[in-house]
Amino acid sequence: MYERGWRRFGVLALFLGPSVIGLLIFTIGPMLASLGLSFTNWDLLTPPKFVGGGNYQQLMSDKEFWHTLKNTLKFLVGYVPLVITIGLLIAVLLNSKIPFKQGFRVMYFVPVVTSWVAVALVWKWLFNPVYGLINNGLGLLGLTGPAWLFDPNWAMPAIILTSVWKDTGFIMVILLAGLQGIPREYYEAASIDGANRPQSLWAITLPLLTPSLIFCLSISLIGSFQVFDQVYVMTEGGPAGATMTMVERIVAHAFSYSKMGYASAWSWVLFVMIFAVTYFFYRLNKARA
Amino acid sequence: MKRRKFPWRIGVLTVIALAGGLAMVTPFVWAIATSLKPSGALLSLPPQLVPSEPTVAAYTRVLTRFPFLRVFGNSLLVAATTTLGQLVVCSMAGYAFARFNFRGRDALFAVYLATLMVPFAVIITPLFILVTKMGWANSYAGLIVPGMFSAFGTFFMRQFFLSIPRELEEAATIDGAGTFATFLRVVLPMTGPAVATLTVLSFMGSWNNFLWPLLIINDRNLMTLPVALSALQGLYPGQTQWNVVMAGTVLATIPTILVFLVAQRWVIEGVAGSGVKG
Numbered sequence: 001m002y003e004r005g006w007r008r009f010g011v012l013a014l015f016l017g018p019s020v021i022g023l024l025i026f027t028i029g030p031m032l033a034s035l036g037l038s039f040t041n042w043d044l045l046t047p048p049k050f051v052g053g054g055n056y057q058q059l060m061s062d063k064e065f066w067h068t069l070k071n072t073l074k075f076l077v078g079y080v081p082l083v084i085t086i087g088l089l090i091a092v093l094l095n096s097k098i099p100f101k102q103g104f105r106v107m108y109f110v111p112v113v114t115s116w117v118a119v120a121l122v123w124k125w126l127f128n129p130v131y132g133l134i135n136n137g138l139g140l141l142g143l144t145g146p147a148w149l150f151d152p153n154w155a156m157p158a159i160i161l162t163s164v165w166k167d168t169g170f171i172m173v174i175l176l177a178g179l180q181g182i183p184r185e186y187y188e189a190a191s192i193d194g195a196n197r198p199q200s201l202w203a204i205t206l207p208l209l210t211p212s213l214i215f216c217l218s219i220s221l222i223g224s225f226q227v228f229d230q231v232y233v234m235t236e237g238g239p240a241g242a243t244m245t246m247v248e249r250i251v252a253h254a255f256s257y258s259k260m261g262y263a264s265a266w267s268w269v270l271f272v273m274i275f276a277v278t279y280f281f282y283r284l285n286k287a288r289a
Numbered sequence: 290m291k292r293r294k295f296p297w298r299i300g301v302l303t304v305i306a307l308a309g310g311l312a313m314v315t316p317f318v319w320a321i322a323t324s325l326k327p328s329g330a331l332l333s334l335p336p337q338l339v340p341s342e343p344t345v346a347a348y349t350r351v352l353t354r355f356p357f358l359r360v361f362g363n364s365l366l367v368a369a370t371t372t373l374g375q376l377v378v379c380s381m382a383g384y385a386f387a388r389f390n391f392r393g394r395d396a397l398f399a400v401y402l403a404t405l406m407v408p409f410a411v412i413i414t415p416l417f418i419l420v421t422k423m424g425w426a427n428s429y430a431g432l433i434v435p436g437m438f439s440a441f442g443t444f445f446m447r448q449f450f451l452s453i454p455r456e457l458e459e460a461a462t463i464d465g466a467g468t469f470a471t472f473l474r475v476v477l478p479m480t481g482p483a484v485a486t487l488t489v490l491s492f493m494g495s496w497n498n499f500l501w502p503l504l505i506i507n508d509r510n511l512m513t514l515p516v517a518l519s520a521l522q523g524l525y526p527g528q529t530q531w532n533v534v535m536a537g538t539v540l541a542t543i544p545t546i547l548v549f550l551v552a553q554r555w556v557i558e559g560v561a562g563s564g565v566k567g
Contacts (some may be wrong), residue, residue, distance in 0.1 A: 003467065003468060009466045010388075011467075011469065012385065012389065012391055014381070015381045015382060015384060015385040015389070015468075015472075016380070016381070016382050016385045016471065018377075018378050018382070018438075019378050019379065019381070019382030019438055019443055020382070020397070022378065022437060023401070023404065023438050023440060025419075025437070026412075026416065026434075026435045026438055027404050027407070027412060027420075027440070028404065029415070029419070030411075030412035030413075030415035030416040030419060031404070031407055031411055031415075033411050033415035033419075034411050034412060034414055034415050037414065037415065044418075052566075081417070090306075090309060093302055093305060093306050093309075094306070096302055097299055098299055098302045098303045098306055099299075099303060100303075101467070104306050104309075104310055105548075105557070106550065106553060107310040107313050107314060108309070108310065108313055109549075109553075109556075109557060110313065110317070110546055110549065111313060111547045112560070113493060113545055113546070113556065114497075114542055114545060115496070115497040115499070115514065115515045115518070115541065115542070116497060116499060116515070117499055117514075117516075117518045117519050118496075118515075118518060118538045118541055118542050119316075121518060121519075121521075121522070121534055121535070121538050122317075122319065122320045122535070122538060123316065123317070124314045124523030125320075125323065125534070125535065126316060126319060128531075129334060130334075131336055131531075132336075133315070133336060133338075136334070136335050136336055139335075160396050165312070165313070165316070169313075170560060173557055173560050173561050174560070174561055176561070177561035177562075201352070217560070219297070225408070226408055226409075226410065228499075228500055229499045229500070229515075230335035232499075232503075232519070233522075234517055236552050247408075247410045247500075250410045250413070251410070251413070251500070251504075253506060254413070254414045254417075255417075260418075262416075263414055264411075264414055267408070267410045267411040267413075268411065270408055270410055270411070271406075271407060271408055271411050272401065273307050274406065274408055275406055277388070278406050285531070
């Protein structure tokens, strides 16, 4: 930028103005407003009432909050290892010398570009206890499938399976890019030195793939805290609250029960958790570098 | 010895890849099969993967009982304008962060990075109230404008501009071109790959966005596809008509898949690239 004086200011305003103003109005403003609201009670009809940390106190003693947190951990414990292991497996598979790699890559990736609502609807119908394909398939094997989305013990596993199916392609593509970024010479050098396949996997592939793996781990962890679409379409948090998630509860408190302050406080607790995860991975990355 | 071992290994791997591929494809086949069944056949056991009496009745029902084509147009309009807006806003702001020297630049950029971490759930309540107060509930503006100012897009474009050499811009400036003219004629023509990636990510994000349109729209004529699909479940009171729901799902998904097949290189590279940089 070589302009001077007022023209310099004009150029700056032209380039940055729209972005800064838009971000202020539609992100930073609402974010600060939500922090402010979290210290009030507001039902949208009467003016907000300041209650200090009341909402946060109430949250900590709210059984529903702890129940939802437990649900989130259940989802995370099932989803994260599954999606990363299967994604890695497929990435390794598609990095080998099998035919039709291009076609396979497309097949595995199609669910990623499909809308969550479409995927959730199809799986809701697949999981139908009587007429669905899954239980009828299990029936052919002589097994009786559970009632899935209607069974408090099986609804969360069903949501996890659906999510793994949708996101595997995403993880696969990132890890495949990571694998392809490892120079072939390393493997050649290792094999000249007499390393076998598992040895070079352990000594070359794994360490060089770690940054991609850490990225996948952080993305899928952060995603686990923000599950909404699939739950809204498939179970609406049920049965008996077995699939209630943080975002689903925040939306319910704000838009079904008109408890704006309580919903805001809940959302800031969620933010702190996500921030903690992000910060952890940021430090991890820094420590490695 | 080695030669005989090789095809055997590849064969096993191919079979595994095929089994996995089958698991990915079956739900789509099931959706198409269901959409072609008459309502009576939905409740017959065992369910057929190939309908014995295929019919397009469910498709005519979804198209007549629901403004589906209109909804489709809405999604297209919203995704296209949001993407275009993001490209303009983000490339200019990204350029400013990459090339301009001004006081507070790094602090401002840190604020941009910080907003990347904020979950949408945090801003959703005040954003909803704000947009409603602006009179944008149930309007295209309410669907489009809040999505145009992406901190991620700005970050992404900044990284790209930092990676291209300055020499051409400097030459243009020596020839007397102003900053904006240089940006327009010299810089923008070089942004092809970055713009392609951001277009793909932004369009996909907007096209599949669910929570925000769900809250801000309740007029059927302004719904986007995900919201309309979700509403199809309750189209017939009492019981969900799965052939109709699946017909809508298939109609909504086919264009997505077609676009993906045509643009798969950019889509996959875009997603992979977002990982490498992140």
